[in-house]
Amino acid sequence: MSLTAHDSDLRQRAWNAAAQVVDPEIPVLTIADLGVLRDVTVHDGEVEIAITPTYSGCPAMNMIAVEIEVALARAGFRKPKVRTVLSPAWTTDWMSDDGRRKLRDYGIAPPQAGSGRRALFGVEQVACPQCGSTDTETLSEFGSTSCKALWRCRSCREPFDYFKCH
Amino acid sequence: MTAASITVSETPLVLYVLRRADDALVLGHRLSEWCGHAPMMEEDMAMANMGLDLLGQARELYGYAAKVEGKDNDEDKLAYLRDVRQYRNLLLLEQPNGDFARTMTRQFFYAAFSDLYWRAMMASRDTTLAAIAAKSEKESAYHLRHSSEWMVRLGDGTEESHRRAQLAVDDLWAFTGEMFAVDDSERGLIDAGIAIDPESLRTQWLATVARVIDEATLKLPANDWMQKGGRIGQHTEHLGHLLSELQSMQRTFPGATW
Ligand SMILES: [Zn+2]
Numbered sequence: 054m055s056l057t058a059h060d061s062d063l064r065q066r067a068w069n070a071a072a073q074v075v076d077p078e079i080p081v082l083t084i085a086d087l088g089v090l091r092d093v094t095v096h097d098g099e100v101e102i103a104i105t106p107t108y109s110g111c112p113a114m115n116m117i118a119v120e121i122e123v124a125l126a127r128a129g130f131r132k133p134k135v136r137t138v139l140s141p142a143w144t145t146d147w148m149s150d151d152g153r154r155k156l157r158d159y160g161i162a163p164p165q166a167g168s169g170r171r172a173l174f175g176v177e178q179v180a181c182p183q184c185g186s187t188d189t190e191t192l193s194e195f196g197s198t199s200c201k202a203l204w205r206c207r208s209c210r211e212p213f214d215y216f217k218c219h
Numbered sequence: 220m221t222a223a224s225i226t227v228s229e230t231p232l233v234l235y236v237l238r239r240a241d242d243a244l245v246l247g248h249r250l251s252e253w254c255g256h257a258p259m260m261e262e263d264m265a266m267a268n269m270g271l272d273l274l275g276q277a278r279e280l281y282g283y284a285a286k287v288e289g290k291d292n293d294e295d296k297l298a299y300l301r302d303v304r305q306y307r308n309l310l311l312l313e314q315p316n317g318d319f320a321r322t323m324t325r326q327f328f329y330a331a332f333s334d335l336y337w338r339a340m341m342a343s344r345d346t347t348l349a350a351i352a353a354k355s356e357k358e359s360a361y362h363l364r365h366s367s368e369w370m371v372r373l374g375d376g377t378e379e380s381h382r383r384a385q386l387a388v389d390d391l392w393a394f395t396g397e398m399f400a401v402d403d404s405e406r407g408l409i410d411a412g413i414a415i416d417p418e419s420l421r422t423q424w425l426a427t428v429a430r431v432i433d434e435a436t437l438k439l440p441a442n443d444w445m446q447k448g449g450r451i452g453q454h455t456e457h458l459g460h461l462l463s464e465l466q467s468m469q470r471t472f473p474g475a476t477w
Pocket of ligand 1: 109181182183184185206207208209210211
């Protein structure tokens, strides 16, 4: 079945509406920045949004699903469906460059590309989002939410959240 | 308690998924028991975070078990309305938290296994299990690193922390063999490429465990007698207490929601 011009237009409108929804725990990031928004499909005028969880137990997912429904209803879509997909598994590599910049401006160190998640003992090097120094240390692998670790800068002495690699 | 237990048609696949779901729920619940009690704020958060990862895994697995079974059950019924003899988790994971060394040793033995297990399961021919594995694998890597660091800090710490860590290793060791056990119902799934043979993970598991235990200046026990039973519902006395707390609300007020 081919996508009609109408459906294609609807799909773009639905995507734009869903893409505005922000992560309730990091409100500077939209679900599009995060890569949580995976797909939008339109079938006979009915829209379905696919999202993927960052972490298995991420409690924000239920709220994000509700926010998407609200955003789509506001954009004039009736009975939008939100579906959770697990595969392929979410990775921090999907976070947009824009998202990384917003995260840093917000005071959270963005995930490091290609860092050693597989190392048995911690080896990551993370730049302080306040002063930029890489003279930093881990306080805890587990921070204020599932996706963050707690770090401290040895230069400016500020503790900070690090969005960990996944 | 007023809500009666459900019955579950345990086909090999339903049973297989339930066993892993129960592992995740029971260990996740144990970790949640530390909430507000951990030795420091950072560890309180770490316990809650890891518990949440496991709870998320449990939900996916219960949901899938219910779907495969195709009856009236759902994730909540499977978690809240089976009694202790119907639970299929590893005995290791229901052992009480004890002191922090005991909790970390239990976590370490299991994470060293689950990390390998989920990575291998990403190749399962069952696409749902492969997808759950791809998420769980990433989480397990953090759980392993966290508990490995604690094993070293405790084992190679003070005389008292070393003593407690060694005691925990000695006491929990006999529960580790069950992770590698396979029964007839799982053998068929392994042959079909749906499950992986845990025996194939044993060498690597032991290498990781030995490396960390050695770095922690601890010793692995020489005894190789292993306690089994959890996979067929024969549990230690501890699981019943855990479930009575976990299930009390749903058993007392069936179907209650927030
Ligand atoms: Zn700094």
